[in-house]
Amino acid sequence: MDLLAELKRRILIGDGAMGTLLYSYGVDRCFEELNLTHEKQITHIHQSYIDAGSDLIQTNTYGANYIKLARYGLEDQVKKINTQAVKIAKKAANNDVFVLGTIGGIHGTQASQATNEEVKRSFREQLYCLLLENVDGLMLETYYNLDELTTVLEIAREETNIPIIANVSMHEPGILENGIHLPNALQRLEDSGADVVGINCHLGPFHMLNSFKDVPLPENSYLAAYPNASLPAYRDGKLIYENEPDYFIRSAEDFRNEGVRLLGGCCGTTPEHIKALAKGVHDLKPLTEKKVVKKPSPIEVKGNQNQPITPLLDIVKKRPSIIVELDAPKHLETEEYMESVKALKKTGVDAITLADNSLATPRISNIAIAEKIKQEVGIRTLVHLTCRDRNLIGLQSHLMGLHTLGIHEILAITGDPTKIGDFPGATSVFDVTSFDLIKLIKQFNKGISFSGKSLRQKTSFQVGAAFNPNVARLDKAVERMEKKIDCGADYFLTQPMYSPEKIIQLREATKHIDTPIYVGIMPLTSTRNAEFLHNEVPGIKLTDNVREEMRSVASDKQLSIEKGIAIAKTLIDTALDNFNGIYLITPFMRYEMIIQLVEYIQEKVQLHPVEEVLSITGHNL
Structure with a gap:
C-alpha cells in the first residue's frame, strides 16, 4: 500500500486518542511504558480504532523520547519502548492499515529547559528506532513551537523518504504562539518537506474548522485535522470531555469542505468519534478546488500609548x-x-x-x-x-x-x-x-x-x-x-x-x-x-x-x-x-x-x- 497514493485518491480516517482511553481505564503513569507491560491493552485500543474505521493508526510513542521518558526514570528504555510499540501496532494493523510512527513535541504547553541540541539528539534517537521497524510514515504532532517542528522535520526528511505528517498546535484559532498565521506556518512545513500538514490538539472541531477557512489547498502536500473532542470540564480532579460523537458526523463533511484529506481525533476522542468521522465522509470525494475566504487585515499593533519615564x-x-x-x-x-x-x-x-x-x-x-x-x-x-x-x-x-x-x-x-x-x-x-x-x-x-x-x-x-x-x-x-x-x-x-x-x-x-x-x-x-x-x-x-x-x-x-x-x-x-x-x-x-x-x-x-x-x-x- 502507498499512503500518499491513497490520500490522492480518497479521504483517509486516522485514529483517536490513546491517552484518553488509558486514562479512562484508570491508568495514571507513563503511557508509553505500557508497550512493555500491557501489550494486550494497547493492542485492544489499536483494534478498537481499526474496527471503528481507521485507515491508519499511530504507535503509542508520543512521549517515547529520552527527555520525556527521563521524567519517569525510563530514559534508557527508548529503543525497547519504541520498538515494541511498532510491533504492537503492526500486529493489530495486519497489513490492512497504515502504521505511523508518532513523535510528539517537547516544547509544549509546559515549560521545558531542553536546549535545541538536546531536542535534536532526543528526536534522532527516537526517529532511528521507529525507522528501523519500517513504519509506513511518521506523525509529528502537538508542536506549539514552529521552529522546533521545522527543525525536527528537516532532520527526518534527510533520513527518510517515507511520508511525513507534520501537525502544529495552537492556543488561539488560526495563529501560532509566535504570532505567525496558520497558512504561513503550513506553507513553511510544506517547504521543509512535509507530505501532509495540518493541526492537532487543543482546539475542538468548531475552532479548528474556522482556522482552516483561510488555508488554501497546498500545492505539494495534503491537509490533516485531528481535533479534540471538545473543551474539557474538570470534575473530581479529572478532565472530562463531554462532546457527543454524533457532532463529529456533521463536522466531518465540514472538514472535507475545507480540503482536509486526513481526518482523525486528538484528546477526548474515542472509537465512537472515529466511527462518526468515517460515517461523515463516507462516499465523499476529496476537495480539489477551494476558494479561500479573505479575512480582514490583522489588527494594527500600536506603539506604547503610555510612555515610561527614563528607563x-x-x-x-x-x-x-x-x-x-x-x-x-x-x-x-x-x-x-x-x-x-x-x-x-x-x-x-x-x-x-x-x-x-x-x-x-x-x-x-x-x-x-x-x-x-x-x-x-x-x-x-x-x-x-x-x-x-x-x-x-x-x-x-x-x-x-x-x-x-x-x-x-x-x-x-x-x-x-x-x-x-x-x-x-x-x-x-x-x-x-x-x-x-x-x-x-x-x-x-x-x-x-x-x-x-x-x-x-x-x-x-x-x-x-x-x-x-x-x-x-x-x-x-x-x-x-x-x-x-x-x-x-x-x-x-x-x-x-x-x-x-x-x-x-x-x-x-x-x-x-x-x-x-x-x-x-x-x-x-x-x-x-x-x-x-x-x-x-x-x-x-x-x-x-x-x-x-x-x-x-x-x-x-x-x-x-x-x-x-x-x-x-x-x-x-x-x-x-x-x-x-x-x-x-x-x-x-x-x-x-x-x-x-x-x-x-x-x-x-x-x-x-x-x-x-x-x-x-x-x-x-
Whole structure:
C-alpha cells in the first residue's frame, strides 16, 4: 500500500486518542511504558480504532523520547519502548492499515529547559528506532513551537523518504504562539518537506474548522485535522470531555469542505468519534478546488500609548544608580510604609523595588503598592514578578495590568519555594521558568501574547533578571546569566553580597558582558540576623570574617547596627569601583539604615538628586 497514493485518491480516517482511553481505564503513569507491560491493552485500543474505521493508526510513542521518558526514570528504555510499540501496532494493523510512527513535541504547553541540541539528539534517537521497524510514515504532532517542528522535520526528511505528517498546535484559532498565521506556518512545513500538514490538539472541531477557512489547498502536500473532542470540564480532579460523537458526523463533511484529506481525533476522542468521522465522509470525494475566504487585515499593533519615564537601563549605563528594595507590608496598615518611601525619595534614589511575596510570605500585592507609590509619592518602581504564584494565564493578566498602570520596570524571577514560607502546604505553579518569563515579557513588547494573539499595543517593559554570585562555580552562574541575556534580560540584580573579594571576582567573571549589574547589598542588623541569612536563606552566604565582626558586637544593639552599616560601606566602596549599579535591600523596614548608605554613596560619587522632565501622573521626580 502507498499512503500518499491513497490520500490522492480518497479521504483517509486516522485514529483517536490513546491517552484518553488509558486514562479512562484508570491508568495514571507513563503511557508509553505500557508497550512493555500491557501489550494486550494497547493492542485492544489499536483494534478498537481499526474496527471503528481507521485507515491508519499511530504507535503509542508520543512521549517515547529520552527527555520525556527521563521524567519517569525510563530514559534508557527508548529503543525497547519504541520498538515494541511498532510491533504492537503492526500486529493489530495486519497489513490492512497504515502504521505511523508518532513523535510528539517537547516544547509544549509546559515549560521545558531542553536546549535545541538536546531536542535534536532526543528526536534522532527516537526517529532511528521507529525507522528501523519500517513504519509506513511518521506523525509529528502537538508542536506549539514552529521552529522546533521545522527543525525536527528537516532532520527526518534527510533520513527518510517515507511520508511525513507534520501537525502544529495552537492556543488561539488560526495563529501560532509566535504570532505567525496558520497558512504561513503550513506553507513553511510544506517547504521543509512535509507530505501532509495540518493541526492537532487543543482546539475542538468548531475552532479548528474556522482556522482552516483561510488555508488554501497546498500545492505539494495534503491537509490533516485531528481535533479534540471538545473543551474539557474538570470534575473530581479529572478532565472530562463531554462532546457527543454524533457532532463529529456533521463536522466531518465540514472538514472535507475545507480540503482536509486526513481526518482523525486528538484528546477526548474515542472509537465512537472515529466511527462518526468515517460515517461523515463516507462516499465523499476529496476537495480539489477551494476558494479561500479573505479575512480582514490583522489588527494594527500600536506603539506604547503610555510612555515610561527614563528607563533604569538608560540611567545605569550613564551614571552610578541606586535602587532600594522596600517590601510591601505583611498587613494592611500602609501609612508608616508610605512615609518611608517619601523619605527615600528625598534622598534621590532612582527606584523603589518591590519583591513579590519574598520568602513565600504573603504581603500586599506589589502591583497595588507600586500604583499607590506612583500616585502618592511619584517615584519610579521596579516590580518583581515570580513564576511561583501565577499560572500562565495569571502572568499574562498581571503583565497587561502593569502596562495599563504605566509600570514598566519588571524583575523576572523564579520565586522562593513555598515550603519556606508561612504556608508550606501551598503549591507552587511554575508554568514557566524565569527564562521563559523574560521571553514572554519581551514578546509583549512586540505586541504579541503567549498564544500569538495580538495585544493591539506594544508594551515597553524593561526586564531585570536575578543573579546569584554566592555559588561555588561562578562560571556556571555566569553561563546562566548569558542565557538570560539571550532571552532578553536588560540588566541584573544580584543576591546580597558580603565579600569585597567576591565582588571583584564577579567583575572579572563578567567583564565580557555589557549588560549592567546592580550589586545587592543588605546591611546586617545583628549577629542573629547574620547567622540566619548565612544558614537558612537560599542564595545568601556570608564570609567568616563578616560573621565574626557581627558576633563581636552581639551584646550591643546599637553597635550591631553601626557595625552592619560599616560592613555595608566597605562593600559599597568595592562595588562602586567595579559596577555602576547599587541595589540596597532594606532589612526589617529599617529604612534609616538605607538612607545613611544612600547619603554615603552620593558623597562618594558626588551624585545628587536630578529632576527629570518627565513626570508620573503629575509628580515631577
